[in-house]
Amino acid sequence: MAFVKVVKNKAYFKRYQVKSKRRRQGKTDFYARHALIHQDKNKYNTPKYRLIVRITNKDIVCQIAYARIEGDYIIASAYAHELPRYGVKLGLTNYAAAYCTGLLLARRTLQKHKLDSIYKGTTDVTGGQFENEAVVGEKRPFRCYLDVGLARTTTGAKVFGALKGAVDGGLDIPHSTRRFPGYSQESKKFNADVHRQHIFGLHVANYMTALKEENSDLYAKQFSRFVKAGIEPTSFEALYKAAHAAIRADPSLSPKKTDAPKPKRYIIFL
Amino acid sequence: MVKLQRIQRPKTQRGKRALKEREPKLIENARSSLCIRGNKTNNIMKILLKDLHLLKSPYSKMYQKKNPDIFPFENTSKLEWYCQKSDCSLLAYVTHSKKRPNNLVLARLHNHIVMDMFEFELNRQTFRSLDDFKCVKFAPGNKPCLIFHGELFDSEAEYKRLKCFFTDFFRGETNMKEIDLNGLEHVITFTLDIQTKLLTIRVFHIELKKSGHRIPRIELNEIGPHLDLTIRRTKLASDDFYKKTLKQPDAIKAKKVKNVSTNELGTKMGRIHMEKQDFNQLQTRKMKGLKRNLPTDDDQTQEKRKKIDQTNKE
Numbered sequence: 342m343a344f345v346k347v348v349k350n351k352a353y354f355k356r357y358q359v360k361s362k363r364r365r366q367g368k369t370d371f372y373a374r375h376a377l378i379h380q381d382k383n384k385y386n387t388p389k390y391r392l393i394v395r396i397t398n399k400d401i402v403c404q405i406a407y408a409r410i411e412g413d414y415i416i417a418s419a420y421a422h423e424l425p426r427y428g429v430k431l432g433l434t435n436y437a438a439a440y441c442t443g444l445l446l447a448r449r450t451l452q453k454h455k456l457d458s459i460y461k462g463t464t465d466v467t468g469g470q471f472e473n474e475a476v477v478g479e480k481r482p483f484r485c486y487l488d489v490g491l492a493r494t495t496t497g498a499k500v501f502g503a504l505k506g507a508v509d510g511g512l513d514i515p516h517s518t519r520r521f522p523g524y525s526q527e528s529k530k531f532n533a534d535v536h537r538q539h540i541f542g543l544h545v546a547n548y549m550t551a552l553k554e555e556n557s558d559l560y561a562k563q564f565s566r567f568v569k570a571g572i573e574p575t576s577f578e579a580l581y582k583a584a585h586a587a588i589r590a591d592p593s594l595s596p597k598k599t600d601a602p603k604p605k606r607y608i609i610f611l
Numbered sequence: 612m613v614k615l616q617r618i619q620r621p622k623t624q625r626g627k628r629a630l631k632e633r634e635p636k637l638i639e640n641a642r643s644s645l646c647i648r649g650n651k652t653n654n655i656m657k658i659l660l661k662d663l664h665l666l667k668s669p670y671s672k673m674y675q676k677k678n679p680d681i682f683p684f685e686n687t688s689k690l691e692w693y694c695q696k697s698d699c700s701l702l703a704y705v706t707h708s709k710k711r712p713n714n715l716v717l718a719r720l721h722n723h724i725v726m727d728m729f730e731f732e733l734n735r736q737t738f739r740s741l742d743d744f745k746c747v748k749f750a751p752g753n754k755p756c757l758i759f760h761g762e763l764f765d766s767e768a769e770y771k772r773l774k775c776f777f778t779d780f781f782r783g784e785t786n787m788k789e790i791d792l793n794g795l796e797h798v799i800t801f802t803l804d805i806q807t808k809l810l811t812i813r814v815f816h817i818e819l820k821k822s823g824h825r826i827p828r829i830e831l832n833e834i835g836p837h838l839d840l841t842i843r844r845t846k847l848a849s850d851d852f853y854k855k856t857l858k859q860p861d862a863i864k865a866k867k868v869k870n871v872s873t874n875e876l877g878t879k880m881g882r883i884h885m886e887k888q889d890f891n892q893l894q895t896r897k898m899k900g901l902k903r904n905l906p907t908d909d910d911q912t913q914e915k916r917k918k919i920d921q922t923n924k925e
Contacts, residue, residue: 358675379669379752389750410665410751411741
């Protein structure tokens with residue numbers, strides 16, 4: 342029997358250098374992070390802001406952050422679980438909710454930086470290409486870059502819904518229509534109307550009506566909460582339009598409810 | 612026994628790019644520092660090492676484990692090997708022992724050979740780390756402004772080299788032509804007291820406030836590690852080695868273009884030096900009328916002239 346050298350011996354483990362914590366957890370892609378954070382040294386004045394969009398199973402997180410050596414600082418954040426305040430009670434992780442969250446974050450940030458009256462974005466949602474151009478004589482628009490994290494950037498992904506919401510809200514984010522729903526890879530053409538349907542949740546509404554006719558049991562099971570809340574597929578567009586208007590009217594954070602602190606009881610064992 | 616080191620040939624494109632990054636280049640990358648612990652360190656020195664690592668943020672690598680059998684002033688081969696492995700050309704090595712408490716060794720390497728090495732003792736009482744200053748610091752990768760106070764930095768040879776060393780250590784990226792003033796976010800000051808030979812390092816954040824006119828009013832807030840160092844031992848590179856490190860390849864040197872100058876108005880003027888010309892043999896535009904042997908008026912042309920005169924009269 343040949344003698345094989347044990348590679349993972351005691352010396353190996355003694356000297357093994359683990360990767361950084363976030364890499365071990367598989368949560369940060371440092372190659373992408375480096376590109377998002379580090380400025381070209383001959384044009385570094387404004388901090389590089391990034392629009393962080395993370396979609397979990399039940400929530401959508403949108404934040405705007407900038408990096409410092411001691412850690413990242415968050416300027417503003419918006420969550421999909423805040424949307425019930427604006428009238429969107431169900432479907433909090435769909436494309437329409439992502440759009441609303443992005444819009445909410447944009448209005449909140451601009452309000453914070455006192456740019457909200459100058460850069461209004463667009464209230465007429467067509468789903469087409471829209472860019473916030475600098476208003477002459479005023480401050481420049483708030484520029485940030487999309488950070489998708491480890492999400493797969495396929496055409497029609499929800500992260501781009503949040504991006505579109507933020508852009509329509511007034512932020513300056515470089516992007517193209519290539520990854521919005523409605524872009525066809527074969528004909529290389531972008532159909533803005535399809536994107537508009539996704540923004541108002543009409544793709545879900547169409548499925549609801551189709552499923553209702555086809556198989557009412559399955560419909561009752563899949564959309565049970567919608568049935569319970571009494572939300573009809575025809576009301577989607579009006580619902581989201583009202584939500585957009587409500588978000589623009591008051592994007593500020595609702596104050597946290599702080600209950601009266603319960604008096605602490607110390608149990609001392611003698 | 613001689614260790615055989617196989618030449619590694621990259622198997623993937625990514626590996627190939629990584630190796631290319633480490634190759635010597637005409638314009639080198641920013642100097643990376645390797646932050647490494649010795650066999651025995653105390654908590655203060657670990658915090659100091661972490662602070663030095665953060666100050667140089669993306670251009671710094673930190674080794675987590677302790678490394679025995681490293682005596683920098685006797686044998687630098689192990690340190691040089693670690694620097695070669697992680698492609699670093701600066702070194703921060705930290706130990707604590709009874710003989711040399713709170714010891715910090717800073718070194719720089721040229722071609723993975725130790726050039727200058729300075730050993731400091733940190734004053735434990737006056738040390739304050741980055742965490743002790745609760746304020747916003749600077750963006751990672753920013754270049755600092757370096758200020759050296761003290762006449763010793765200009766007069767004595769050892770301290771001149773120390774100044775050069777610190778500039779090299781904290782400089783960051785060098786491959787750029789201009790810097791945006793707004794982007795200079797922090798200042799590192801080095802003060803060397805003549806009597807006590809105490810080196811104090813402070814890091815400040817620059818704040819530009821409104822003043823009446825175009826030039827903003829500057830305020831400094833202390834942010835970073837607050838260090839008081841005493842120099843223990845030094846090992847400077849020999850003059851020959853130092854001269855070798857200053858050599859620059861010919862390709863970098865700015866090429867002088869002869870006979871081209873720009874005057875005050877911005878016009879580019881050139882000089883042409885002509886060789887001797889024989890004016891009889893010059894090549895010029897050929898005009899028929901100036902030909903030496905002109906054809907005289909013969910019958911054909913006279914008739915042509917008559918015809919032309921007739922048509923003109925009509």
